[in-house]
Amino acid sequence: MAAPMMPDVRAPFAGLGGQTPETLFGALPTPCYILDETILRKNGEILAGVAQRTGCKILLAQKAFSNYDLYPVLEPYLAGTEASGLYEARLGAEEMPGKEVHVFCAAYRADEWDALLRYADHIVFNSPRQLQKFGPAAKAAGKSVGLRINPELSTQEGHAIYDPCAPGSRLGTTRAQWDEAVRVAPELPALLDGLHFHTLCEQDSDALESTLQVVGERFSDLLPQMRWLNFGGGHHITRADYDIPRLERCIRMAQEAWGVQVYLEPGEACALNAGYFATRVLDVLQNGETKIGVLDASAACHMPDVLEMPYRPPLYGAADAGEKAYTFRLGGPTCLAGDIIGDYSFDAPLQEGDLLLFGDMAIYTTCKNNTFNGMPLPAIYTRGENGVLRCLKQFGYADFKGRLGS
Numbered sequence: 001m002a003a004p005m006m007p008d009v010r011a012p013f014a015g016l017g018g019q020t021p022e023t024l025f026g027a028l029p030t031p032c033y034i035l036d037e038t039i040l041r042k043n044g045e046i047l048a049g050v051a052q053r054t055g056c057k058i059l060l061a062q063k064a065f066s067n068y069d070l071y072p073v074l075e076p077y078l079a080g081t082e083a084s085g086l087y088e089a090r091l092g093a094e095e096m097p098g099k100e101v102h103v104f105c106a107a108y109r110a111d112e113w114d115a116l117l118r119y120a121d122h123i124v125f126n127s128p129r130q131l132q133k134f135g136p137a138a139k140a141a142g143k144s145v146g147l148r149i150n151p152e153l154s155t156q157e158g159h160a161i162y163d164p165c166a167p168g169s170r171l172g173t174t175r176a177q178w179d180e181a182v183r184v185a186p187e188l189p190a191l192l193d194g195l196h197f198h199t200l201c202e203q204d205s206d207a208l209e210s211t212l213q214v215v216g217e218r219f220s221d222l223l224p225q226m227r228w229l230n231f232g233g234g235h236h237i238t239r240a241d242y243d244i245p246r247l248e249r250c251i252r253m254a255q256e257a258w259g260v261q262v263y264l265e266p267g268e269a270c271a272l273n274a275g276y277f278a279t280r281v282l283d284v285l286q287n288g289e290t291k292i293g294v295l296d297a298s299a300a301c302h303m304p305d306v307l308e309m310p311y312r313p314p315l316y317g318a319a320d321a322g323e324k325a326y327t328f329r330l331g332g333p334t335c336l337a338g339d340i341i342g343d344y345s346f347d348a349p350l351q352e353g354d355l356l357l358f359g360d361m362a363i364y365t366t367c368k369n370n371t372f373n374g375m376p377l378p379a380i381y382t383r384g385e386n387g388v389l390r391c392l393k394q395f396g397y398a399d400f401k402g403r404l405g406s
């Protein structure tokens, strides 16, 4: 007899274990986010497997996921955190104590510098000028100093907003910029312990492989002098079809060719599919041929990547427009005409009060939402590994008003 198929635990709703959203989350106030600790741990286990087999170190990019109450779930599998600036560096140091804190910011501020030195142990600069300005003080404070390079290889299409290799990009130092800087300031290379590149977005390891090749060609003189090489984020490692063996070959190649400690700093892959967003239908209307569901959730406020990226979140029980009998355009209650989550089809017409559950909602949501239009911030729940729901945080009028004035 054939072995039973293992369920794909990395599909967006696998964590529900076959139960319906109404059964599991019907009693929660909407809109709310639900963070799934079981999936978070499974992601951690996959990442730890890569680290154990290759010797690379993996960091949580907190810009994607910074619900620190759940850091203890991920912490056993990670070497530390990656920060975009002072506040995230402090959060990582406070909430994943004893682990590494890496920071990259496109430009550091002099008035935050001393505080940053308290929290970060690896500091990555974006430009030769920033390296020249802050590098000596970082070294004197015993920090590991890095430079973000721009290999000038775009490996993605359709996500221009997430392409740091686009022409004219401000992110990372190109070879030409580096050569020009070193001509004027030959002391710069001696400041460097490592190089960093971040060029990928939700990509597989074939894109990493081509990037590494170009990095190796363009920076061949610097790499053997480095102690570490950070491959950045954008590696969709915990996605079911991601090519992990190829990733591991890339890591080993870098280790062997240049003698570096390899770091990865994925955000998405740490918390991929580890969260849901529950919302209810407030109104159903029709304009010409278009059926519309107005939800108590907003793309602009609660899932901004849907508009920014743009990105189409998976919706439990729904299919693409036209696939099932009833297609609805789902939008938020705000004034923004474009506050549209997308067109989805259902087996039955949407009704006022229906509960909808979006998947893959742990990343770039709770750390990126806003109160435009006075929209309330959704509560954050966790679903523990024992299935128990816990309210992590509720928000109210004071959270909206408090940010706007005295």
Ligand SMILES: Cc1ncc(COP(=O)(O)O)c(C=O)c1O
Pocket (backbone or CB within 6 Å): 061, 063, 064, 082, 104, 198, 200, 201, 202, 232, 233, 234, 235, 265, 266, 267, 268, 269
């Ligand atoms: C420097 C850097 N590192 C890591 C990440 C995390 O990327 P992802 O969440 O796509 O893995 C980002 C995302 O923008 C980034 O800019």
